[in-house]
Structure formats: structure tokens, C-alpha cells
Amino acid sequence: MKRAILTLTALAVLATTAQARTWDAIKGSGTIKIATEGAFPPFNVLEGKKLTGFEVTLAEALAKELGLKVEWTTQPFDNLLIGLQQDRYDFVIASHGITPQRAKAVDFSNPHYCTGGAIVAKPGGPMTAADLAGKSVAVQVGTTYLENVRKVPGVGDIKTFPKDTDAQAALMSGRVDAWVGDKFTGIDLVKAQKGKVKQGDLLFKESIAMAVKKGNSSLLKELNSALEKALNNGTYAKISNQYFGQDIRCR
Numbered sequence: 001m002k003r004a005i006l007t008l009t010a011l012a013v014l015a016t017t018a019q020a021r022t023w024d025a026i027k028g029s030g031t032i033k034i035a036t037e038g039a040f041p042p043f044n045v046l047e048g049k050k051l052t053g054f055e056v057t058l059a060e061a062l063a064k065e066l067g068l069k070v071e072w073t074t075q076p077f078d079n080l081l082i083g084l085q086q087d088r089y090d091f092v093i094a095s096h097g098i099t100p101q102r103a104k105a106v107d108f109s110n111p112h113y114c115t116g117g118a119i120v121a122k123p124g125g126p127m128t129a130a131d132l133a134g135k136s137v138a139v140q141v142g143t144t145y146l147e148n149v150r151k152v153p154g155v156g157d158i159k160t161f162p163k164d165t166d167a168q169a170a171l172m173s174g175r176v177d178a179w180v181g182d183k184f185t186g187i188d189l190v191k192a193q194k195g196k197v198k199q200g201d202l203l204f205k206e207s208i209a210m211a212v213k214k215g216n217s218s219l220l221k222e223l224n225s226a227l228e229k230a231l232n233n234g235t236y237a238k239i240s241n242q243y244f245g246q247d248i249r250c251r
């Protein structure tokens with residue numbers, strides 16, 4: 001009994017004093033722990049029990065390059081960077097745009113793709129930032145879409161959803177006038193809905209990167225060099241083409 005209590009206390013202490021795993025510790029363990037959301041097609045998607053998507057395939061290629069196995073964790077988007085602070089995994093790949101605010105909390109890798117936030121609406125609906133005045137807009141919570149839609153002068157009601165796919169559904173069911181989300185996700189939505197919605201203007205551009213715990217420079221260096229190799233040896237181009245029919249690297 002006494003022993004069990006001691007063990008629990010020790011665990012609690014360990015949990016609160018745990019440090020981010022350095023590159024040496026990760027390499028030594030043979031496995032890298034990666035977190036994503038799993039609800040952001042075509043970037044990271046959980047299909048049944050299988051994680052797929054551009055970022056999942058890319059991260060697995062980087063791990064292979066680094067000689068590591070992968071242990072995946074999925075978390076709601078809004079929790080991902082918090083879990084990183086708590087050392088629950090080594091890095092996050094979930095389409096985070098590099099922003100000054102996020103860069104205060106985590107360290108970002110070099111970008112693994114470049115994109116933007118685009119407006120999507122039904123025909124006759126808002127297609128430009130100016131059109132959004134007085135209109136209701138659906139966005140995923142905790143995202144750069146929310147941050148940027150808030151800046152649109154005169155924008156109407158902004159409705160936030162835990163998942164991006166729920167924000168899209170709100171547009172389709174007519175609960176909002178527009179959805180703002182990733183440019184590539186929007187292209188897929190337009191295709192899937194066979195013209196029931198149209199993509200409008202880009203509201204903003206962003207560079208997307210992986211995040212490590214603040215200060216974990218040894219891991220960051222290895223991730224950046226694996227990404228650099230993938231960008232140069234054809235691996236990145238192949239994966240990007242598989243998901244987008246084009247190379248979406250930053251240029």
C-alpha cells in the first residue's frame with residue numbers, strides 16, 4: 001500500500017519535472033513521438049484507425065530518413081501545442097501557420113508548405129474580404145483563419161467549430177454565409193461538392209511548419225536537415241504530387 005502511494009508520488013514529480021527529449025534521447029530510444037489532429041484532410045486524417053494525409057506521409061518519410069520508428073498521437077487541434085509544452089510528444093505536424101504569437105510558445109521548423117486562408121461560399125455568396133461585411137463566417141477554433149477573419153472590417157457573426165470539417169458542414173447546410181479555411185482544403189471541398197460551393201479570394205498567406213518544444217534545438221536541427229534532404233532528393237515532390245497533383249513547397 002505504502003509502496004503504491006510512493007510510486008504515484010514519484011510519477012507525479014516525474015511528470016511535472018520532465019524535460020523535452022533531446023535528439024540524443026530520441027535517437028537512443030529508436031522511436032519519435034509525433035502529434036497531429038487527424039481531422040484536417042488532405043493534410044492529416046484519421047480514416048478508421050489509420051492516419052493518412054500529406055503531413056502524416058511526410059513526417060513518416062522524415063522519421064525514416066532519421067532512422068526512427070514513429071509513435072503517433074492525435075489531439076484536438078486546440079490542444080496540440082499545449083501537449084508539446086507538457087512533453088507528451090516530440091513534435092507536432094498539424095498545418096500550424098508560423099505566427100509571432102505561436103513562436104513565443106514553441107519553436108518552428110523550416111516551413112514544410114506554403115498556403116493561404118481562402119473564402120468559400122455558395123454561388124452568389126461572399127467571394128472577397130469586402131463581401132464579408134455583415135456576413136456570417138464559419139472557422140475552426142484556434143486557427144489563423146479565426147485570427148484573420150476577425151480583422152476583416154465589418155465582418156458579421158463569426159462562428160467557431162472544434163473541427164474544420166464541422167465549419168465546412170455549417171456552410172453546406174446554410175447555417176453561415178461563408179467558410180474560411182485552407183486554400184487546398186477549399187479546392188477539395190469545391191470538387192467534392194461538385195460546384196455547390198465556390199472558392200473566392202485568399203484572405204491571407206501563410207507558411208506552415210512543424211513545432212517542437214521551445215528550446216529543443218537539437219531536435220529542430222535534425223528535423224530541418226531531414227526536411228531539406230526530402231526537398232532536394234525528390235521525396236517531398238513525390239508525396240506532394242500524390243496528395244495535390246502539384247508541389248506545394250514554399251518558393
Ligand code: ARG
Nearest residue numbers: 037040094095096097143144
Ligand atoms: N493553417 C491554420 C492555422 O495555422 C489551420 C491549421 C489547422 N490544422 C488542423 N490540423 N486542423 O491555424
